Amino acid sequence: MALLHGHGFLPMTSTTAKIPSNAGTRTVLYNKNQTLKATNEGLSRRVKNLEQEVTVLFAITAGLATAAILAQNGIEPILQFTTRDRNRIAIQGDLLGGWALDIPNILCLYGDEVKGGDQPDTKEVRDLDTIGLLKTANEIKLNKMYPSGRKIEDAPEFFIGGADTPFKINNDFNGENLVKKINAGVQFFQTQYVFDEDILKNYMNKLNELQITEKAYFIIGLGVIKSAKSARWMNKNLFGINIPENIIDRIEQSNDESLEGIKICIELIISYDSLHRKQIVFFSN
Numbered sequence: 001m002a003l004l005h006g007h008g009f010l011p012m013t014s015t016t017a018k019i020p021s022n023a024g025t026r027t028v029l030y031n032k033n034q035t036l037k038a039t040n041e042g043l044s045r046r047v048k049n050l051e052q053e054v055t056v057l058f059a060i061t062a063g064l065a066t067a068a069i070l071a072q073n074g075i076e077p078i079l080q081f082t083t084r085d086r087n088r089i090a091i092q093g094d095l096l097g098g099w100a101l102d103i104p105n106i107l108c109l110y111g112d113e114v115k116g117g118d119q120p121d122t123k124e125v126r127d128l129d130t131i132g133l134l135k136t137a138n139e140i141k142l143n144k145m146y147p148s149g150r151k152i153e154d155a156p157e158f159f160i161g162g163a164d165t166p167f168k169i170n171n172d173f174n175g176e177n178l179v180k181k182i183n184a185g186v187q188f189f190q191t192q193y194v195f196d197e198d199i200l201k202n203y204m205n206k207l208n209e210l211q212i213t214e215k216a217y218f219i220i221g222l223g224v225i226k227s228a229k230s231a232r233w234m235n236k237n238l239f240g241i242n243i244p245e246n247i248i249d250r251i252e253q254s255n256d257e258s259l260e261g262i263k264i265c266i267e268l269i270i271s272y273d274s275l276h277r278k279q280i281v282f283f284s285n
Contacts (some may be wrong), residue, residue: 043176076105084114106161107190108160108163139161162186168202187216195225196244227258
């Protein structure tokens with residue numbers, strides 16, 4: 001399994017999922033997987049019915065155990081790695097563990113601070129920063145050895161990702177942080193959810209102008225807004241998300257808020273797809 005099938009950014013194919021043998025959390029995840037796949041297939045049909053060629057990747061980011069279960073059930077995951085909870089030895093072990101579980105796609109993140117969660121007294125590790133994490137994964141991949149120099153047989157072929165948040169760009173923007181991540185090994189960027197077309201177009205146009213889109217793929221974050229209430233919560237609580245008021249009003253004034261959210265998602269998928277050949281839409285449920 002390899003994200004974007006040779007980096008050509010083809011849509012994920014659907015496979016028949018097998019019910020996990022044990023119950024509990026795995027069964028919950030299986031049911032979630034089936035719901036996600038059904039939603040994805042429904043969106044795909046709706047987009048195709050509009051008779052427009054739109055490249056859509058349906059994937060989900062996850063931790064190691066969840067990613068493994070997703071992979072076993074026909075959903076191609078992007079494995080999230082943060083610098084917050086592991087030292088470099090644990091990071092190296094989990095990177096190779098993910099590869100052994102047929103998960104090549106990794107998203108390297110700094111990670112949210114724990115003080116905003118329900119266990120604020122937790123100590124953060126931060127043995128590596130984000131660039132250090134990217135370099136570690138890339139060096140293991142290219143050099144076929146641990147940073148210590150110990151060789152790795154059957155070295156992993158990671159597809160390495162970094163994060164970014166589209167924002168209103170001024171004339172002074174030079175993409176320095178993106179280039180720094182690319183030089184550290186990033187092959188694709190996954191953005192925070194974007195619901196503002198003007199912001200995204202401005203962002204992608206600038207990246208095209210700087211030729212950054214020729215150096216890495218961009219997976220634009222997008223998802224279905226289930227209600228006006230959830231949209232307002234996202235605006236208030238999730239970093240980098242800005243759902244325009246006209247979208248919230250449209251959802252709130254509709255007869256079926258969930259259905260209206262799906263319609264808006266489809267419209268944005270079609271709009272976003274025209275921005276660049278190396279840009280696709282990432283849908284997560």
